Amino acid sequence: MNHKLIECLKAVRQTTPLVQAITNYVTVNDCANILLAAGASPAMCEASDEVFEFSQMVNALYLNVGTLTKEQEMSMYLAVRGASLKGNPIILDPVACGAIPRKKETIERLHKFGQFTVIKGNLGEIKALAGVEAKVRGVDSLDEGEDGLESCKKLAQEYGCVVAATGKTDIVTNGQRACLIENGTEILTRITGAGCMAGALVAGFCGANNDAFLSTAAALLTMSIAGELAQEAPGGDLPGTFRVHLIDQISLMDEEALKRGRVQWL
Ligand SMILES: Nc1ncnc2c1ncn2[C@@H]1O[C@H](COP(=O)(O)OP(=O)(O)O)[C@@H](O)[C@H]1O
Ligand SMILES: Cc1ncsc1CCOP(=O)(O)O
Numbered sequence: 001m002n003h004k005l006i007e008c009l010k011a012v013r014q015t016t017p018l019v020q021a022i023t024n025y026v027t028v029n030d031c032a033n034i035l036l037a038a039g040a041s042p043a044m045c046e047a048s049d050e051v052f053e054f055s056q057m058v059n060a061l062y063l064n065v066g067t068l069t070k071e072q073e074m075s076m077y078l079a080v081r082g083a084s085l086k087g088n089p090i091i092l093d094p095v096a097c098g099a100i101p102r103k104k105e106t107i108e109r110l111h112k113f114g115q116f117t118v119i120k121g122n123l124g125e126i127k128a129l130a131g132v133e134a135k136v137r138g139v140d141s142l143d144e145g146e147d148g149l150e151s152c153k154k155l156a157q158e159y160g161c162v163v164a165a166t167g168k169t170d171i172v173t174n175g176q177r178a179c180l181i182e183n184g185t186e187i188l189t190r191i192t193g194a195g196c197m198a199g200a201l202v203a204g205f206c207g208a209n210n211d212a213f214l215s216t217a218a219a220l221l222t223m224s225i226a227g228e229l230a231q232e233a234p235g236g237d238l239p240g241t242f243r244v245h246l247i248d249q250i251s252l253m254d255e256e257a258l259k260r261g262r263v264q265w266l
């Protein structure tokens with residue numbers, strides 16, 4: 001099965017998927033750069049008078065509610081409608097939905113405008129969206145991982161989409177199939193944007209491949225292994241240097257590196 005994840009990465013490099021992002025201003029540049037490094041083409045198009053048409057011409061739409069403004073909220077409704085008209089994949093990162101009720105309410109309204117393909121968040125965010133008690137601090141998860149797979153499956157079945165919860169072990173499921181990704185490094189939690197960048201990569205991989213479950217697993221595995229390699233690079237134990245190496249390692253990611261993958265297929 002791991003060879004299928006390698007094929008997902010190759011498809012990104014071969015097809016250069018166009019990914020529209022309506023995302024937060026904290027990590028927007030990181031998301032654009034990580035998409036470019038992976039071989040995709042980012043377009044941070046979010047003006048409410050542009051998004052309906054643009055979302056119909058992209059390979060994937062990435063929505064991230066980290067700094068959700070009223071203009072972004074209006075644009076997200078329009079972009080979800082536009083992407084849905086063409087069957088373009090829609091990837092949602094529900095940043096801080098466990099800490100800020102308005103974000104969860106907006107996500108529930110967005111779901112009435114179109115079908116999400118993937119919901120990717122940290123475990124605290126996923127549990128909160130699933131209506132399960134979650135331990136969060138702002139945009140961060142304090143969850144130790146108990147009941148993680150059950151919460152992901154519950155949300156996947158409720159929304160009819162792939163759900164991924166990141167953390168020490170990443171969980172990916174479509175409600176039936178599931179996998180656990182053991183790779184990664186704790187220093188990924190010491191830069192802002194690791195989750196946002198992971199979400200952008202999920203959108204890029206979904207824009208180049210038809211299987212959203214495998215695409216999500218491949219994107220998160222790529223992110224985690226890039227984190228391991230970035231930490232091993234000179235100065236990689238320092239967050240600022242690590243962040244630069246992370247993008248470099250995404251650009252260098254190949255079949256050999258992906259063989260580091262420790263993925264449990266359930
Ligand atoms: N304790 C950890 N050990 C190893 N990797 C981790 C750990 N926590 C998070 N990661 C990795 O860091 C990235 C961001 O995950 P996370 O911190 O959960 O997202 P967010 O930044 O949205 O809270 C993911 O690739 C995840 O696999
Ligand atoms: C700090 C912060 N505040 C609003 S969005 C954001 C970035 C969150 O990034 P990530 O989810 O990757 O930690």
Ligand SMILES: [Mg+2]
Nearest residue numbers: 095122195196
């Ligand atoms: Mg996050």
